[in-house]
Amino acid sequence: MATMRQRELSDFLVRLGDEPDLFEEYVKNRDGVMEREGVTPADRDVILSGDLREIRGRLRKEYSEPDEALVVMKEEPEPEEEPPTVMEPEEPPTVMEPEEPPTVMEPEPEREPQAE
Amino acid sequence: MPGSLTIVGTGIRVGVQFTPEARAALLRADRVLHLGAEPLMRQWLSTLRPDATSLHSFYAPGKERRETYREMVSAILAPVREGHDVCAAFYGHPGVFVSPSHEAIRQARAAGYEATMLPAVSAEDCLFAELGIDPGRTGCQSYEATNFLLTNRPVDAAAVLILWQVGVLGEWGHARKTDRRRLGLLLDRLLEIYPAEHEAILYEASPYPVGDAIAVRTPLGGLAGAVVTAATTLVVPPRDRASSDPTVRDRLRRPPA
Numbered sequence: 001m002a003t004m005r006q007r008e009l010s011d012f013l014v015r016l017g018d019e020p021d022l023f024e025e026y027v028k029n030r031d032g033v034m035e036r037e038g039v040t041p042a043d044r045d046v047i048l049s050g051d052l053r054e055i056r057g058r059l060r061k062e063y064s065e066p067d068e069a070l071v072v073m074k075e076e077p078e079p080e081e082e083p084p085t086v087m088e089p090e091e092p093p094t095v096m097e098p099e100e101p102p103t104v105m106e107p108e109p110e111r112e113p114q115a116e
Numbered sequence: 117m118p119g120s121l122t123i124v125g126t127g128i129r130v131g132v133q134f135t136p137e138a139r140a141a142l143l144r145a146d147r148v149l150h151l152g153a154e155p156l157m158r159q160w161l162s163t164l165r166p167d168a169t170s171l172h173s174f175y176a177p178g179k180e181r182r183e184t185y186r187e188m189v190s191a192i193l194a195p196v197r198e199g200h201d202v203c204a205a206f207y208g209h210p211g212v213f214v215s216p217s218h219e220a221i222r223q224a225r226a227a228g229y230e231a232t233m234l235p236a237v238s239a240e241d242c243l244f245a246e247l248g249i250d251p252g253r254t255g256c257q258s259y260e261a262t263n264f265l266l267t268n269r270p271v272d273a274a275a276v277l278i279l280w281q282v283g284v285l286g287e288w289g290h291a292r293k294t295d296r297r298r299l300g301l302l303l304d305r306l307l308e309i310y311p312a313e314h315e316a317i318l319y320e321a322s323p324y325p326v327g328d329a330i331a332v333r334t335p336l337g338g339l340a341g342a343v344v345t346a347a348t349t350l351v352v353p354p355r356d357r358a359s360s361d362p363t364v365r366d367r368l369r370r371p372p373a
Contacts, residue, residue, distance in 0.1 A: 010155075010156055010159060013130065013156055013324055013325055013326065014130070014131070014156065014159055014160045014163055016130075016131065016132070016325040016326070017129070017130040017131015017132055017134075017160050017325045018131050018160060018163060018164065023131075023132055023325060047326045047327070050326070050327055050328035051327070051328070052320065052322050052324075052327045052328060052329070052330050053330070055322075055324060055326065055327045056324075059154075059155070059156060059324075062155075063155040
C-alpha cells in the first residue's frame with residue numbers, strides 16, 4: 001500500500017536520528033541496514049544518492065503539512081524612530097575578542113591582493 | 117520560585133546533532149514546546165516527547181511575524197508561570213536567528229524565574245565544516261540578507277561574507293517562494309564590491325540524518341539565474357588578502373617590559 005511504504009522512509013529517518021546504535025550501524029553498512037529495516041529499493045536509491053532535493057521531495061509526499069523548507073526567523077524592522085531590535089547587536093561584541101594571544105590560528109602569509 | 121525555562125536547540129540534522137545535555141533537558145522537563153523547521157523534525161520531537169506542543173501552529177499566512185513571535189513567547193512562559201519546569205526546543209541553535217527564544221529567556225528572568233539557553237549545532241557550524249571555511253583564517257562577516265541590504269553594511273572584501281536567507285529577501289511574512297527582483301537588488305549591491313566573475317557558493321545543509329549538503333559554486337554574476345530557496349545561504353569568499361600593519365607587528369614583537 002502506497003501510504004504504508006511512504007511512511008516507512010520518514011519513520012526510518014526518525015529512528016536513525018533517535019537511535020545512536022542504529023545510526024552507527026547504518027554508517028558502517030548503509031545498504032544492509034536499510035534492507036533489514038524495510039526501506040524500499042526506490043527510497044534506498046534516493047538515500048544512497050545523497051541528493052538532498054530528491055530526499056526532501058520523497059519526504060514531502062508523506063506529509064499533509066504545507067510544502068516548506070524551513071521556518072524563517074525574521075521580523076520586519078522597527079520604525080526608524082525606535083532603536084533596531086532585530087539582528088543587530090545590543091552592545092559592542094565582546095565574545096570574539098581573544099583573551100590571550102592565539103596559538104593555533106596562524107595568519108595567512110602576506111601577499112598581494114588577487115588580480116581581478 | 118517554582119517554575120523554570122530551558123531553551124535548547126535540535127541541531128540541523130534530525131537527531132544526530134542533538135546534544136546529550138539538550139536531550140536530558142527535554143526529557144526531564146514537565147512541559148515541552150518545540151519549533152521544528154521540517155515535518156520530519158517535528159515527527160522526531162514528538163517521538164521523544166509525545167506530550168509536547170508544537171509552536172508551528174502559530175504561523176499563519178498574512179499574519180505579522182512579530183505577532184506570531186509574541187504568541188510563541190506567551191505560550192512558552194505560561195506553564196513557567198504555573199510553576200512548571202519548561203523546555204522549549206528550536207531548530208538549529210536556539211540563540212541564532214531565533215528571536216522568540218531570546219525574548220522568552222529575557223522575560224522569564226525579568227519575572228524572577230531561572231532561565232537557561234543551551235548551545236547547539238547551528239547552520240553556520242555545518243557550513244564551516246562542509247565548505248571547509250575557517251572563520252579564524254580571514255575573518256568572517258555574517259548577516260541576515262535583508263538586514264544586510266537594509267542597513268547598507270560596509271563589507272570587508274578581505275574576509276568571508278555569509279548572507280543568510282537570501283531566498284526570502286525583504287519577506288516578513290511566511291514566505292515560501294523567492295522573489296527574483298529582490299535577489300537582483302542584492303546582486304547589484306554585491307557587484308559594487310566584487311567582480312561579476314568572483315565565485316560565490318550557494319549552500320544548504322541537509323536537515324536529515326542522511327543526505328549531502330547542497331553547495332553550488334557560481335560566479336556572482338550568475339546568481340540571478342541560480343536555484344535559490346528559503347533555506348539557501350550565500351557565501352562570498354574574500355576578494356583581497358588582508359595586509360598587516362608593520363608598526364603594529366613591530367610593537368607586538370617587542371619583548372615584554
